[in-house]
Amino acid sequence: MDLKRMGNQTVVFANPPVILSSYSVVGPKEGQGPLGKTFSKVWKDQLNGEKSWEFAESKMLREALEGAIAQVNVPSGHIDFMLAGDLLNQMISSNFAARQLALPFIGIYGACSTMALGMALGSMLIDGGFARYVLVGVSSHHDTAERQFRAPTEHGTQRAMSAQWTVTGAGSVLLGQTGVGPRITSATLGRVVDYAESNVNNMGSAMAPAVADTILNHLHDLHRHPADYDLIASGDLGAVGLALAGEVLKQSGRDMGTGFTDCGVMIFDANQDVHAGASGCGCSAVVFAGNIMQRIKAGELKRVLLVGSGALHSSTSALQGESIPGIGHAVVIEA
Amino acid sequence: MDLKRMGNQTVVFANPPVILSSYSVVGPKEGQGPLGKTFSKVWKDQLNGEKSWEFAESKMLREALEGAIAQVNVPSGHIDFMLAGDLLNQMISSNFAARQLALPFIGIYGACSTMALGMALGSMLIDGGFARYVLVGVSSHHDTAERQFRAPTEHGTQRAMSAQWTVTGAGSVLLGQTGVGPRITSATLGRVVDYAESNVNNMGSAMAPAVADTILNHLHDLHRHPADYDLIASGDLGAVGLALAGEVLKQSGRDMGTGFTDCGVMIFDANQDVHAGASGCGCSAVVFAGNIMQRIKAGELKRVLLVGSGALHSSTSALQGESIPGIGHAVVIEA
Numbered sequence: 001m002d003l004k005r006m007g008n009q010t011v012v013f014a015n016p017p018v019i020l021s022s023y024s025v026v027g028p029k030e031g032q033g034p035l036g037k038t039f040s041k042v043w044k045d046q047l048n049g050e051k052s053w054e055f056a057e058s059k060m061l062r063e064a065l066e067g068a069i070a071q072v073n074v075p076s077g078h079i080d081f082m083l084a085g086d087l088l089n090q091m092i093s094s095n096f097a098a099r100q101l102a103l104p105f106i107g108i109y110g111a112c113s114t115m116a117l118g119m120a121l122g123s124m125l126i127d128g129g130f131a132r133y134v135l136v137g138v139s140s141h142h143d144t145a146e147r148q149f150r151a152p153t154e155h156g157t158q159r160a161m162s163a164q165w166t167v168t169g170a171g172s173v174l175l176g177q178t179g180v181g182p183r184i185t186s187a188t189l190g191r192v193v194d195y196a197e198s199n200v201n202n203m204g205s206a207m208a209p210a211v212a213d214t215i216l217n218h219l220h221d222l223h224r225h226p227a228d229y230d231l232i233a234s235g236d237l238g239a240v241g242l243a244l245a246g247e248v249l250k251q252s253g254r255d256m257g258t259g260f261t262d263c264g265v266m267i268f269d270a271n272q273d274v275h276a277g278a279s280g281c282g283c284s285a286v287v288f289a290g291n292i293m294q295r296i297k298a299g300e301l302k303r304v305l306l307v308g309s310g311a312l313h314s315s316t317s318a319l320q321g322e323s324i325p326g327i328g329h330a331v332v333i334e335a
Numbered sequence: 336m337d338l339k340r341m342g343n344q345t346v347v348f349a350n351p352p353v354i355l356s357s358y359s360v361v362g363p364k365e366g367q368g369p370l371g372k373t374f375s376k377v378w379k380d381q382l383n384g385e386k387s388w389e390f391a392e393s394k395m396l397r398e399a400l401e402g403a404i405a406q407v408n409v410p411s412g413h414i415d416f417m418l419a420g421d422l423l424n425q426m427i428s429s430n431f432a433a434r435q436l437a438l439p440f441i442g443i444y445g446a447c448s449t450m451a452l453g454m455a456l457g458s459m460l461i462d463g464g465f466a467r468y469v470l471v472g473v474s475s476h477h478d479t480a481e482r483q484f485r486a487p488t489e490h491g492t493q494r495a496m497s498a499q500w501t502v503t504g505a506g507s508v509l510l511g512q513t514g515v516g517p518r519i520t521s522a523t524l525g526r527v528v529d530y531a532e533s534n535v536n537n538m539g540s541a542m543a544p545a546v547a548d549t550i551l552n553h554l555h556d557l558h559r560h561p562a563d564y565d566l567i568a569s570g571d572l573g574a575v576g577l578a579l580a581g582e583v584l585k586q587s588g589r590d591m592g593t594g595f596t597d598c599g600v601m602i603f604d605a606n607q608d609v610h611a612g613a614s615g616c617g618c619s620a621v622v623f624a625g626n627i628m629q630r631i632k633a634g635e636l637k638r639v640l641l642v643g644s645g646a647l648h649s650s651t652s653a654l655q656g657e658s659i660p661g662i663g664h665a666v667v668i669e670a
Contacts, residue, residue: 081524090422
């Protein structure tokens, strides 16, 4: 059997899976941002009738997953796997969403890189011959994340200028073996990289070296250059992390040019008071499912590299003095 | 392309991946149990020189992963993926172990079913043509789990008779495309099943319906009977859950006979004061990597069905009044 790999970390699909549909659900603040009109649905408040933020996050993920399914005429029983993950302890948003959908469920965790990880893994399951359709979705919620990782938002704690604003949003894609739509042609799965950043209010810096590592390996493995992509978008480095990743890449001989940006920079305006930008699993998921998918379909973008970025720490590891390891998972989407 | 599936939930491998090696590391209590001599390494205490139980758990997982690698002569750079997961918030044991190993890392979460999930997923990545070798490992630690999910062990809280004892243990397998060893021939990925059990001191009952659902689907998909297996072992149902799963299966027309047992029942003796048995990601991982692998290699077991069992809740979901959804992932191992 031929190995579907190039270089050290990149898999190349023999029959690239198709992104048949995508769906995004966001909170009011994301709806007011510059990408507001690109989202499938904007909630009026953070709870949407649920009794807790955690219940709301799981509902939001379910809406995103069901939204992606509703756009495609899938024969009953042909969605062979659901892949999902989120930031909450033991991934309850995903588990409870999976309970409703009752599909064979594979829980995945790459912190905020989970959407790209799911797209990569889902593509391998389809191209490997194990699935006809795979549903991938992730979520994050500003208030559940703040309460769990930092402080309850009711406290009104002052935020550092390097801090990022966790996106309230859930995004999903439905992948298929055949059909019409952009295709996932290759993926580069990342290694854990840790440059000893330990400031939990500066996640962008913690993740930047891992994103740079994955981009360098990706370009090396496929013998490509940054200019071979119309857009290279990291998941949620924010302004601080994006600048740092660009600097690391430049020092490694890769000038990224103007086509390198970050979903966490794109989703909010400077006047929305989010400081260094956005973060969260939902960030890259809703920007990809909305803005980027629309630009691919409109013919503006022919080849995109989406590099999910994840900070693999917990409150416990931070309190015990550990640094924050990062990871970057990349997928190539072509029109 | 032929679809490598049978029925609704089962994948069947065209070139079944080989379990080239397995390794298990456990704590002192597990070492004193009836399977004590089957483990690769027994720690003398719960910390093994680390400054916290969380650091110790991650070290234990690293030892298990490195132990599996050390037994096989793998060409440098040919371990294409590491799949790992654990019970701690944001899976820090796995993330920090992955930092040391520096392999392309896929984080997976199926609570205590994670070992079977990893073996299933790793097999798909190899049989799909995306990897030559895949390293799979999981861990749990009695004291980190008690502190996170229930109460710090220093409190000496009285435990319910239906409660299970989280195994301090890490298990791993190294899967390969070719080589000598037992093979993973098929896998049934589970759906989330919830019968509204909400007692966090009775996880076996919460997981039993999901395990039964997966076994029923597995047998149906492959047109098999319980007697087609020398051993069917659930992951960590414990005595209460195992009896309940047997009852559900019997009422569904499947009498499991004497070949149906549970890793959480096997690992401790009645006189070890663990009440309903053992639990934790590490439970099925170390029982499989030790006892079951040895019995397969000795020719005693020709065909085994390992059904990882996971309870997909969190402390937060329990406090907010949610029930405990369960999941079961099954893999078939043949001599």
